[in-house]
Amino acid sequence: MTNNRFRYGAWRGGPDPLAPPYDVRAAVDQVGAEVLAGGSLRDALRDMLRRGPDGGRGLDELAARARRMRREALRRGNLDGAVTKARAQLDQALAAEREELAGRDGDDARFAEAMLDNLPRSTAKAVEELSGYNWASDEARQLYQQILDGLRNEVLGQRFEGLKDALQGADPRTGEAIREMLHDLNGLLDKQARGEDTEQAFRDFMAKHGEFFPENPESIDELIDALARRAAAAERLMRSLTPQQREELAGLMQQALGNADLAGEMAALSANLRTLRPDLNWDRRERMQGNGPDLGYGDAANALGELSELDDLLDQLGQEHPGATLDDIDVEAVQRQLGRAAADDVRRLQELERELRRQGWLARGDDGPTLSPKALRRLGNTALKRAFSELEAGRRGQHDVRSAGAAGEATGASRPWEFGDEQPLDVVRTVGNAVKRAPGSTVTLQVEDFEVVETENRASAAVALCVDLSVSMVLDGRWGPMKQTALALSHLVATKFPQDALQIIGFGRYAMPLTQNELAGVEPDYAKGTNLQHALRIAGRHLRKHPGAEPVVLVVTDGEPTSHLLDDGEAFFDWPPRRETIEATIAEVDEITRYGATINLFMLGDDPGLRRFIDAVARRCGGRVFTPEAEDLGRYVVSDYMRARRGRRG
Template identity: 70%
Template sequence: MSDAAASGRGPNRHRSNRHRYGPWRGGPDPLAPPFDVREALDALGEDVLAGGSIRDALRDLLRRGLPGETGRPDLPGLDELRARAARMRRDASRRGRLDGAVTSAQAKLDQALAAEREELAGRDGDEARFAEARLDNLPRSAARAVSDLSDYAWASQDAERIYREILDDLRGDVLDQQFRGMRDALRGMQPGADDAQRQAANQAVKDMLSDLNGLLAKHARGEDTTQAFAEFMDKHGDLFPEDPKNVDELIDALARQAAAAQRLMASLTPQQREELQGLMAAALGDPDLAAQMAALSDNLRALRPDLSWERGERMRGENPLGYGEAADALAELADLDDLLDSLGQQHPGATLDDVDVEQVERALGAGAAQDVRRLQQLERELERQGWLVRDSGGMTLSPKALRRLGQTALRQVFEHLKDGGRGEHDLRDAGASGEATGASRAWQFGDEQPLDVVRTVGNAVRRSVATTGPRVPGARTPRGVRLEVDDFEVVETERRAGAAVALCVDLSYSMISEGRWGPMKQTALALAHLVATRFPQDALQIIGFGRHASALSVEQLAGVEPDYVQGTNLQHALKIAGRHLRRHPDGEPVVLVVTDGEPTAHLAPDGDAVFMWPPLPETIRATVAEVDALTRYGAAINLFMLGEDPGLRRFVDAVARRNGGRVFTPGLDRLGQYVVSDYLKTRKGRRG
C-alpha cells in the first residue's frame, strides 16, 4: 500500500469528496417558502390604499388567498373553502326524508299484521276470532299500535319476528346513534335471543349510562375527574370508538350526537314527532333505561349549551332515512354550519384560530386542512416578520409595514409626475435637505454632502502636474488620473428652512359614497412618507374632519374609517391646524385642505358640534374666522376641491380671495400628484 493510500490522501479519496453545485432541477424548489409574504403585504396595501381598513384588508386577503401565475389561487383563500363546504351542505340537505324511522316502522307493522291475519284466518275457534278483533281495533297511530301489541301473543312466528325487528332496530338505532360502539353490545337483544340474554344486555347498557351520568355530574360540579375518567374508559372504552383522551373530548363527542337527535325531533312535524317519540318509548321498553337516556341528554345539554339543540332543518329527497341516518345527516349539517361560520370570519374579533383544522379535514379533506394551515402560517409570518402587530382590536399594520405602504403610495403618485424639475422627489442623498451655496470645501470623514466632481478632478490633475512636472514632448502620457483622498471636495450647502404642514382631509360619509376615500387616503399616506423620508426637518400633521376634527397619526390614518355621522367641520380642522403651525414658528406655514363639501358644522362655545344643512350663517362665520387667523399668521390655504358642488365652489373661491391661497379641482386619479406637487412648490416660499 502506498503512503498516499495509507494516509487516506490518495486520488480515490479526493474523488469521493468532490462536490458539484448547480441550480435545482428536480421540480419545485424544496427550500422555497410556501408563499411570498411581501406579495401578501402588497396585496394588503392595495386594499388599504383603495380606501379599506387594515382589518378588512387582512380579512379580505385571507378570504381570497394569493393568486398564482396562471390566475388560479397559489394559496386558496377561505372563500373557496367556504364555497366547497356550502356545496357539501346542499348535497347533505338533499339526502332524504327525516321521517324514515316512522314510515319504516309503519311498513313493518303492516307486514307483521298481514302475516298474523293470514295465520289467524287458517285457525278455528274463539281465540283466533278474538285476536282478529283486537287487530282490527288497533289505533291508526303506528306508535300506539306498537305499544298496544307489547303484550300480544303472536300466532305467526314471522309476524312476531317482524314486530321484534321494529323494536330492536329502532332501539339499536337510538343507542348506536348516541354511542357509536353500542351495536356490538346489543347483540344480545337481536332476534332469536332469549330473555336472559336480553336482560343481561339491557343491564349492561343501564350500568354504562349510570356510570356515565355520574362522571358527567362530577365534571359539572368542578371536581377532578382524571381518575374517574380513566376507570370509566377501562370499563366501557370499547363503546367509544372515538377514543376520547379526557372528559371534555368525551362530552364533545356525545353532545354532538345528542344535539343531532334533538334537532331531528325539532325538524319533524308535530304528528311525526309524536309518532317517533312513542316508537322510541316502546323500543326502549325499560323505564329505567329511558330515564337514564333522558338524564344523559339533560347533562350534555347543560355542559354544551352553545350547540344547536332546537334548530330544525328542512331535508329534501325521496329516500326515507332511518333514525340513525337522519340524525347523522343533521349532525353533518350542524358541523358544516359551524364550519361555514368559522370560514366566513364575520363575527367580531374573528381570527383564523377560530377555524377548527380537524373539522375542516373531516368535512373537506386533508388538502383543505393543509390550505387552512398555510393561511394560518401566512398570518403568523406577517406577524413574526414584523409586518403586523396584534392589539386589543385584532391585527393591524406595524410601523415597518406603514413605511412600505407610504412608499408604495408615494411611488404611485410620482408615476404621474412627468416633470422631474418640480421637486426633489428623485434625490436620495442626505444633502437633499440643504440648498447649494455655489462654494465647495475639502471632504471630511462623515460628510454626506454631494461630491463636487469638477473641483475633485481638477485637484487631482493639478496635483499630478505638480508631482511629475510639465509634459515632455515625445514622453509617454500616463492613462487617466489617480484620485487621492486630499483631492475630494464636497458641495457646501445651507440648511433649508423647514415647513410646518397641516393636511386637512375630509372624512365625511360623502367621501366614501362618491368613491373619494381611497385617493384621499393614498394622498395623505404619500405626503406623510415624503415628509418623513425626504424632508425630515418639516413638521407634518394630518387632520381628519367630519362632524368633529382630530389629528391623525400615520397608523390611525391607515386604519381610519368614514364618519357616518353627517357634518363637515372645517372650522375645527383649521383651528387644530393653527395650533400646529404655532408650535413650529420657524417653519414655513403650509395648509392643504382636501374636501368635497362646504362647511356644515362648527364648534359651539361649549365644545359640542353644531350641524345644519344648508349651512348656518354661524358655521360660515366661525370657519371664516379661522381662515382669517391663519391668514394673519402668514399661512396660505390651498384647497383641493373634489366634485362640483356649487356651494363648495362659492365657498372655496371666497376663501382663496380672502386668504390669497389657490383652488385646485383635480380628478381623483391625480389628487395625489396635485397635493404633493403643491407641497413641494409651496415649501420653497418664504414668509413675508
C-alpha cells in the first residue's frame, strides 16, 4: 500500500456527482411567489429557469457567456488570411527565384525573368500559371509547394479532425487512403439520403476508416452532424468573403486539391451533407470585427463554425420559440462552447424541469405548462399563511373537518355513544363514567361508559368572491394582493370548510368564473370597462344553486362600474359611468339582497366616485365597506368570510 500513487484531476465522468441537486419544492415556491406577486405562471417558470433556482446558474447567465464568446470570436481576426498567406508565400518564392536568376547568364534566365514579371496580379491565377514552371531555385520551389500543400492540408484538416496529423507526412499512400475514404463516405451518405438501412454499412465504414474520425461517432447521425457542421462552416467562410476574395480562395483551393478525383469527392461530400442537414446555416454571411491577425483557412472556418454554434445556442437558451423546453438545448454543444460546468448546469435545469412534471407539480395545458392541483394547493396554503400571519394565532374553528362527518359546533352537552355516531368522544365524561361504575385503582372502559360531544348541525355557505381584473389593478400594484386573496380564500374553503361552495368571479369588461388554475394564470383585462353588474349576476346564479347554504358575497374592486350588459349580451362601456350602467348594477344588487345575501365590499384606492357608489350600495343592501391597504387585503377578506360564517342563518 505504501507504493500506491494517487493522481487527482477534474472529474470527467459526466455531471459533478458532488453538485447539490436543485430543491424541487423550493423551485415551486419560487414560482409561486412570483405568481402571488401578480406575475403569470408562464413568465414565472421562464424567469425561474432564466435566473436559476436557489441562486444557481440559470439560462440568462449561460446566454450572457455565449454572447461574450461570440463577440470575442468576431474580433478573432480577418477571414481572408488564407489568401493573404498564399500571397506572402508566393512573393517569397518569386524573390528567391529572381535572386537565383540574376546570377545566371543566358536567354533562358532572361525569359524566365520576363515570365515572372508578367504574372497576373491575382494570386490564384499566378499560382495556376506557375504550375508548369521549371524553378531554378530549390528554395523557391519549396516555398511554392508549401502554398499548395499547406492549403490542401488546412482544407482537409478542417473537414476531418483525424487528418491533421496524417497530412503532416509525405507518404503518398495517405493521399490514396483519403480518396478511398471520401469515396466510401459519399456512398454511405447516398444510401442514407435514399432512406436505406445503413446500420451495418456504417459499422463497416467505421471499421475500415475509423482512424480518420477520432471523435468516434456511435451512429451515422452523429457522423453526419459532425461533418455537416464543418462543411457548413466552410461554406459560410466562402460566402463571408468579398467577391474578389472568394474568387481568389476558390482558385487556390482548386490548385491545392489538384487531383480531379479528390476535388470531385469533396464537392460531392458537401452536396450530400447539405441535402441531409438543410437546416444548418449554410448561406449565412459574417463580418468579422476589429484588426486581428489574418486567419488561415482552418482557423477562419472554425471561427465561423463557432459563431454559428453560438448563435444556435443563444436561440436555444432564449427559449422564445413556441413550445420551447429545456430538452431543446444541445448539451454537447454547450459543453463544446461553454465548458463542462455549463453543460452540468443545463443538465440540472433539465432534470429540474422533468422532476417538476414527474412529481406532479406541473401539468401540460393547451397553451403550455400549468400548475397542477398539487402545486395550487401548496400555493394556496402559502397565500393563506400570509393572510393569517397577522391574525390571532391558534384561533378555534379553523381545524380540518374533512373527517368530522355530520358533526358541527359543540353545544357543551354530551350523550351516551350509539352505534354509528361520528361525533368526537367526550374523553373526560367517558373516563368519569368508568371510575364511577367501578371505583378502584384499575379503570376498565366498557361500552356503556362512552359518551360523545353533542353538536348542532353545521350549515354550509355559498360564497361568491368577485375580484376586479381591470388594468388599473395592475397599474396601481393591486394585482398580486388580489391573486393572493383569492387563492388564500379558495384554499381555506377547500381544506377547512369543504362543505362550503366557493366561486371566484373575475370581472373586467365582462365577468367570468375562474378555477384555481385559471386564477393563477389569469392576465389583466386590457379592454376598458369594470362590469360589476355581470359579476353580480353570475354570483346570484351561484347562490341560487345552493339554496340551503348561507349566501356570502364579497366584492374587491378599485373602480366604480363603467360597463354593463345590454339585452343582446354585449358589454356597453363609457366613462364617466352612465346612469344606465349604475342602474343595471343596482338592479343586480337588489336581486341578491332580496335573496337574503349581504354584499360586503373591499374598496382599494380613494377615488371619490368609487367611494360614493360603494357607500350607496352598502346602505342599500346592509353590507359593510372595508378600505384596506393592498397588502392587507387577504387578511381583511379571510377575516370577513370567517365572521360571515359565524353569523350565518340557522
